[in-house]
Amino acid sequence: xxxxxxxxPNSGKTTLFNLLTGLNQKVGNYSGVxxxxxxxxxxxxxxxxxxxDLPGTNSIYPKSIDESIVxxxxxxxxxxxxxxxxxxxxxxxxxxxxxxxxxxxIDLGLPVIVAMNMIDEARNNKVNVHSDELAxxxxxxxxxxxxxxxxxxxxxxxxxxxxxxxxxxxxxNPYEFEHGDEIAxxxxxxxxxxxxxxxxxxxQSTALDAAKRIHLLELRDKLNVAPxxxxxxxxxxxxRTTNEFYATLEKGKTEQVTTLTNTQKIDRVxxxxxxxxxxxxxxxxxxFQAIFSFAEYPMAWLEGGFSWLGxxxxxxxxDGMVQxxxxxxxxxxxxxxxxxxxxxxxxxxxxxxxxxxxxxxRISFMLDRVMRKFGLSGKSVVPMMSGFACAIPAVMSTxxxxxxxxxxxxxxxxxxxxxxxxxxxYILLIGMFIPQKxxxxxxNAQGLTMMAFYLAGLILxxxxxxxxxxxxxxxxRPVFVMELPRYRFPQWxxxxxxxxxxxxxxxxxxxxxxxxxxxILWVLASYGPKQDMQAVNEKYEQLLANDIEQPDELRAYxxxxxVNSYAGHIGKAIEPAIKPLGYDWKIGIALLTSFAAREVxxxxxxxxxxxxxxxxxxxxxxxxxxxxxxxxxxxxVYSFATVFSLLIFFAFAxxxxxxxxxxxxxxxxxxxxxxxxxxxxxxAYGLSFIAYQLLIRFAQ
Numbered sequence: 001x002x003x004x005x006x007x008x009p010n011s012g013k014t015t016l017f018n019l020l021t022g023l024n025q026k027v028g029n030y031s032g033v034x035x036x037x038x039x040x041x042x043x044x045x046x047x048x049x050x051x052x053d054l055p056g057t058n059s060i061y062p063k064s065i066d067e068s069i070v071x072x073x074x075x076x077x078x079x080x081x082x083x084x085x086x087x088x089x090x091x092x093x094x095x096x097x098x099x100x101x102x103x104x105x106i107d108l109g110l111p112v113i114v115a116m117n118m119i120d121e122a123r124n125n126k127v128n129v130h131s132d133e134l135a136x137x138x139x140x141x142x143x144x145x146x147x148x149x150x151x152x153x154x155x156x157x158x159x160x161x162x163x164x165x166x167x168x169x170x171x172x173n174p175y176e177f178e179h180g181d182e183i184a185x186x187x188x189x190x191x192x193x194x195x196x197x198x199x200x201x202x203x204q205s206t207a208l209d210a211a212k213r214i215h216l217l218e219l220r221d222k223l224n225v226a227p228x229x230x231x232x233x234x235x236x237x238x239x240r241t242t243n244e245f246y247a248t249l250e251k252g253k254t255e256q257v258t259t260l261t262n263t264q265k266i267d268r269v270x271x272x273x274x275x276x277x278x279x280x281x282x283x284x285x286x287x288f289q290a291i292f293s294f295a296e297y298p299m300a301w302l303e304g305g306f307s308w309l310g311x312x313x314x315x316x317x318x319d320g321m322v323q324x325x326x327x328x329x330x331x332x333x334x335x336x337x338x339x340x341x342x343x344x345x346x347x348x349x350x351x352x353x354x355x356x357x358x359x360x361x362r363i364s365f366m367l368d369r370v371m372r373k374f375g376l377s378g379k380s381v382v383p384m385m386s387g388f389a390c391a392i393p394a395v396m397s398t399x400x401x402x403x404x405x406x407x408x409x410x411x412x413x414x415x416x417x418x419x420x421x422x423x424x425x426y427i428l429l430i431g432m433f434i435p436q437k438x439x440x441x442x443x444n445a446q447g448l449t450m451m452a453f454y455l456a457g458l459i460l461x462x463x464x465x466x467x468x469x470x471x472x473x474x475x476x477r478p479v480f481v482m483e484l485p486r487y488r489f490p491q492w493x494x495x496x497x498x499x500x501x502x503x504x505x506x507x508x509x510x511x512x513x514x515x516x517x518x519x520i521l522w523v524l525a526s527y528g529p530k531q532d533m534q535a536v537n538e539k540y541e542q543l544l545a546n547d548i549e550q551p552d553e554l555r556a557y558x559x560x561x562x563v564n565s566y567a568g569h570i571g572k573a574i575e576p577a578i579k580p581l582g583y584d585w586k587i588g589i590a591l592l593t594s595f596a597a598r599e600v601x602x603x604x605x606x607x608x609x610x611x612x613x614x615x616x617x618x619x620x621x622x623x624x625x626x627x628x629x630x631x632x633x634x635x636x637v638y639s640f641a642t643v644f645s646l647l648i649f650f651a652f653a654x655x656x657x658x659x660x661x662x663x664x665x666x667x668x669x670x671x672x673x674x675x676x677x678x679x680x681x682x683x684a685y686g687l688s689f690i691a692y693q694l695l696i697r698f699a700q
Contacts, residue, residue, distance in 0.1 A: 001049040001164050002081065003042070004073060006105055007089035008098055009056035010485040012117040014038075016089055016147040017053040018497050037081075044157070046164045052081055058097075060104045061231045074108055085163045087156075088114045092122035092129050092144070099242045100235060102138065112140045113159050120146040121486075137245050148491055263358075263486045270359065276366045281455075283359070287350045288454070289447030291343050291423075298342035306335035329522030330515060332610035334603065338511065340424040341503050347420060348389070348502040349495050356490025360385075365484060374462050375469030380410050384461065387417035388454070391659045395666055409468045411663055412676055413461040415654055418454045420506070421598035425650050426450050428602055429643050432622055453651045460652065513597050521567065521593065521607045528565035536560045559631070567608070581649065581685070582642035582692040584630070591649075597656050641695035645688040653684035 007013035021040025038053040054070050062068035073081045088105055090098035095116075106112050114135075122129055135142040141159050145152035270279055310327045317323040354360040364381040371380055380401065386394035394414045401407040418426070427450075434446045527533070540557045562568055570592070571585030578588050586608050594601035602621070609624045628637040654660065654677050663673040 001044075001047070001084045003049050003051045003085045003087055003160065004081070004083035005051060005053045005087050005089060006070060006074070006101070007056060007117075008058055008091065008094070008101055011056070011089045011091045011094075011098065012147045013056060013089040014053060015491050015494060016087075016115065016117065016145070017051060018491075018494050019147050019150065019153065021051055022497075042160075044164050045161050049160070049164065052083070057101065059101055059231075059235065060108075074105065074110065083110060085160065086110050086112045087160070088112055089117050090114060092116045092119045093125070093127060095129060095134075096239075096242050096246065100238050103238050103241075106138060106140060111163060113156070113163065114138065114140055114142045115156055116142055116144050117147055119144040120149050120151060148488075263484075266487050267362070267484075271362050271366060276362075277370070280363050280366060281451075283354070284454075285443070285447060285451050287347070287354075288451045289444040290350060291346050291427075291447070291450070293444065293447075294346050295342035299339050302339040302341065303335070306331060306339065310335075324526065325519070325522055328610040329518050329607060332518070332606045334511065334515065334518065335606060338507060340427060340599070340602070341507060343423055343427055344420060344506045345499040345503040347423065349499040351389075352495045352498040353490045356488075356494060358485040358487050361484050371462065371465075374466035376406065376409070376462070376465055380406070380465075383410050383414060384417060384458070387414045387419065390419050390421070391415050391417070391656075392662050395659065395662045398666070405472045406469075408667065408672065409465050409472065411666060412468060412672065413465050415659055415676065415680060416457045416461040416464070416652060418457045418651060419598070420502075421656070422650055424599045424602045425594075426453060426647065428605075428622060429647050429650075432626060432638060433640050433643050453647060457651055513600060517593050517596060517600055518603055518607050521589075521604060524567035524570070525562055525565050525608060528561075528568065532564040533561065536564055562608070580692070581688045582639070582645045582696070584637055586637075587646070594650075595654075595657055597658070598650065601650070639699075641692050641699065644695060645692035648691050649684045649688040651684075652680065652687060654680040 005013050005017055017038065017040060020042050040051045040053070042049045042051050052073070054073060055067065057067040057070045059067075060071050060074065062071050073079055073083070074086070076082060086105055088102050090102055102114060116129060116131060116134075119129070129144065131142045131144055143152055143156045143159055145156055147153075270276060272279075310331050313326050313331065314323060317326060351360070354363075364385060367381050367384075383394045383398045383401075391414050394417070395411050398407045398410045398414075401410060430446050430449050434449050437445055536557070539560070563572075567589055568585065571589045574588045574592070575583075575585040578591070583591070586605070589608065590601045590604040593604045605625065606621050609621060609628075625638045626636070629635065630637055660673045660677060663676060664670055667673070
């Protein structure tokens with residue numbers, strides 16, 4: 001049995017989905033569309049149901065790719081996601097607005113249960129929902145619930161169980177259209193597509209073949225139907241019907257919610273014209289500080305765990321190639337990145353808290369004022385906010401921007417925003433030179449530094465967007481409409497579930513890439529041209545023949561082997577190009593591999609320096625990097641200038657090849673991803689060069 005959850009944004013639909021499915025859920029993509037698909041399992045008395053959490057929408061008339069998913073799912077009987085039951089989640093505090101979508105879905109003729117959510121808030125504010133009268137009016141069961149407080153969930157499950165054994169809701173009377181019979185003849189469906197707007201919907205439905213859609217287009221032209229006008233008329237008719245229904249009820253004042261005044265009082269401070277953005281930046285600073293503070297001990301435990309695992313393998317597996325591969329290749333590569341799981345989980349957990357309270361929407365609202373000054377509309381806010389998590393869904397979310405040129409500008413600047421994949425790199429490099437101390441007794445220096453790089457990416461993205469706006473001559477700027485939810489306490493179950501899901505995705509997705517690259521790197525770093533490796537072995541032949549431990553000479557031997565390996569030859573070939581930035585050939589190898597995924601940089605460094613290290617070296621990667629010296633000059637490789645240059649390069653360089661692939665697919669051309677790769681590489685190289693050269697001269 002397939003159940004689809006449908007509802008307006010901020011109706012609590014996702015909270016209900018998480019409550020019903022718990023950990024029995026997964027994230028994929030809808031067929032043919034790169035939009036997240038959330039699917040979970042629900043145990044019923046009569047078996048197991050599959051629940052699909054459809055994107056939030058205010059109407060079944062699509063204005064974006066996300067909203068079109070709702071339409072395609074509900075009207076295409078051939079779809080794998082076509083539901084046996086629709087659970088319509090509506091807010092008990094916004095009944096009249098919610099009934100537009102509710103009535104539209106009911107008119108499609110699908111089995112429907114209305115779950116009226118947030119009933120606790122409605123009762124607290126003395127809102128009379130008239131659920132019995134509403135059920136009679138709609139012709140479907142209405143269940144009063146609060147997903148946050150777990151109120152009425154058992155009653156909802158009973159209704160779903162009844163539906164699973166074939167109980168059907170009362171068939172509603174659809175909004176008939178005078179030419180409904182003509183539509184029914186074309187579609188071959190006596191129950192569907194009978195009203196004027198469903199004629200328009202049918203044209204977009206993949207359930208109909210091309211010939212039928214052409215017939216429908218001809219009928220629309222014959223009737224002189226304008227889609228936009230027809231949709232507007234339908235919504236107005238539904239509003240009028242709803243208002244007439246409520247006029248017959250007691251007082252007719254069902255939705256006067258008084259708690260909005262409390263929200264407005266808070267917004268007077270948090271969204272203040274002058275103080276709102278500084279407060280938002282301070283909140284984000286606290287978020288970055290927490291990433292360092294809260295994750296310190298979990299990171300140490302994970303580092304200790306991987307160290308123990310390496311020692312365990314060394315004790316069990318005999319000396320040789322297999323042991324070396326497992327310890328210095330796989331374990332070292334994975335540990336270099338997976339120790340950052342606590343930071344990833346904490347970052348997304350704190351963002352989920354901000355979203356759950358309703359404050360994240362306010363940040364988008366306030367940034368709209370700033371972005372308009374640089375030629376961007378508020379519609380750019382959501383993609384750019386998404387870019388701080390990952391560039392790939394951020395690029396895809398630009399589909400909500402109707403203006404083609406503005407959408408292209410967003411796509412071109414999104415990689416400048418620091419995604420979560422850069423987090424391990426930032427934490428490693430910032431932790432090397434920025435001490436864990438408080439500035440003025442309040443501000444954590446490491447948190448401030450990380451926030452500075454996030455802000456630098458955002459500022460540069462907005463400035464470049466302004467330049468592109470002038471070059472591409474964008475004329476139209478659409479109106480930005482966003483509903484600001486009430487302030488409320490976050491749902492801690494959702495926060496923990498988000499942390500678990502993001503950590504799981506990071507572990508699985510990053511882990512697969514790192515495992516593959518770690519093995520390849522170990523091979524490249526352990527083997528080399530036969531003649532070169534033979535010369536190194538002959539040079540240290542006497543040392544290898546003796547059983548006497550000589551740590552310094554053994555380390556020198558390992559270093560010469562690495563220099564003469566295939567990895568060493570590759571690194572030496574690119575070293576002249578990156579030397580002006582303060583990088584050596586080992587960093588060059590890590591830069592190349594990190595193009596697969598940014599976080600791979602840390603895994604690459606861990607693998608290279610594990611191959612390079614002696615067997616008894618227990619030091620962490622950070623300690624090994626700080627101890628690394630140039631064999632020619634004796635100077636430290638990782639000076640402050642070098643590390644700062646690296647931070648700048650990773651902040652502004654192209655993120656990964658997956659982002660390039662998505663940009664190519666979204667723009668349907670290689671032209672723009674190539675331009676994007678070139679300008680970001682030149683920008684990152686130039687800024688890193690300037691930073692390194694200035695810091696070197698300043699140090700002198």
